[in-house]
Amino acid sequence: MRHWVWMLLVAVLLGAGIAVYMLKPVQGAARDLTLAGDVTRGQYLLRLGDCITCHTDKKSGVAELGGGPGLVTPFGTFYAPNITSDPKAGIGGWTLAQFSKAISDGEGPAGHLYPAFPYENYTLMSDQDVADLYAALQQVPPVSTSAKPHEVAFPFDMRPLVAGWKNLFFTPRRYEADPSHSERWNRGRYLVEGPGHCVMCHSPRNLLGAVEKGKELTGNPAGGTGGKAPALTAERLKAEGYDVASIASALSDGFTPEFNVLGSAMGEVITDGTSFWTEADREAVGAYLLGEE
Structure with missing residues (x-):
């Protein structure tokens, strides 16, 4: 009986420890909330x-x-x-x-x-x-x-x-520029991984819905209501005829290098989002995705 009591006690303590860890607050660095918004x-x-x-x-x-x-x-x-x-x-x-x-x-x-x-x-x-x-x-x-x-x-x-x-x-954090790359490349990375959240839609997810580490931008075969979200790797983009200029153009008007139309969910993203971006930002995304400076 003592053996089972000790096993039960260990299980309870282990479960309580896991619960405490799993339910603890997840907070990033404090932000400056005194800034005036534009x-x-x-x-x-x-x-x-x-x-x-x-x-x-x-x-x-x-x-x-x-x-x-x-x-x-x-x-x-x-x-x-x-x-x-x-x-x-x-x-x-x-x-x-x-x-x-x-x-x-x-x-x-x-x-x-x-x-x-x-x-x-x-x-x-x-x-x-x-x-x-x-x-x-x-x-x-x-x-x-x-x-x-x-x-x-x-x-x-x-x-x-x-x-x-x-x-x-989830790890709350702020974007940190990579000094080994150009300002344009860093801007593109910020947009793709940050507010543009391309990584969220174009990456595979595990059984708990988290992006699979190391497979970012390799495509999502179950892209929600918008259907499959294709890979945005440099290899795939180049194989389909994309360069920085054509990526920027596609994000503006929705036409691929082969004059197909990017429709469905991506079409809505272009209509309401990327078509309003500056040309510099669209080119920055292209540069980052293709690994160019």
């Missing part, structure tokens, strides 16, 4: 982050940023929330500190945010970018209708479990 720069960041595509359900006639269409995943269907300036249905009542915590640590006023929201990428944004984006969103006309609730089955509907996911797969 609305104009923030409006551009709305396009860089593809916020309009994800948070606007055009087919349902939802006003811009009033809530997005369903994103179908193996864990359920997620709906991007209303992020207009409405104080109840949107984020008009949020402080910069609350907004920063959502962007940086994946935690909103009501608790942990599901990683369907790409805070894994947004955490790389600079303090000034976060302040600017917040300032722009506070100027968006309010929409009083709340977005649809997520359709997520048990146990994935238990938000505290997201803390465990974060402890396993």
Whole structure:
């Protein structure tokens, strides 16, 4: 009996230790929340982050940023929330500190945010970018209708479990430029891995929905409602005839080097996002993806 009692005690202690580790807060470095936001720069960041595509359900006639269409995943269907300036249905009542915590640590006023929201990428944004984006969103006309609730089955509907996911797969941090590469290459990497969140959509994911380390940008065979997201490796892009100029052009007008049209989810990203980017930013993405300076 003593043997079984000791085994049970060890199991309980081990389980408690794992629970404490898995549920501990995941927080990055503190941001400078005294920075004044620039609305104009923030409006551009709305396009860089593809916020309009994800948070606007055009087919349902939802006003811009009033809530997005369903994103179908193996864990359920997620709906991007209303992020207009409405104080109840949107984020008009949020402080910069609350907004920063959502962007940086994946935690909103009501608790942990599901990683369907790409805070894994947004955490790389600079303090000034976060302040600017917040300032722009506070100027968006309010929409009083709340977005649809997520359709997520048990146990994935238990938000505290997201803390465990974060402890396993999420490291809040800021982008650090690589001094061995050019400014253009670093800008491209920042956009691809940061606000542009190309890595999130174009990378395979494991059974728990996390990006498979070491396989970033190698394609996602289950790309959600948008279908398969192709690889964005230099090898594949070059094989399809892309150079920096043609990548920039495709992000502007949606035409590939072979004059095919990038449609479906990518077509929406181009229409609402990358077509509004500066040519320099589109070229920076091309340079980074192709490994050019």
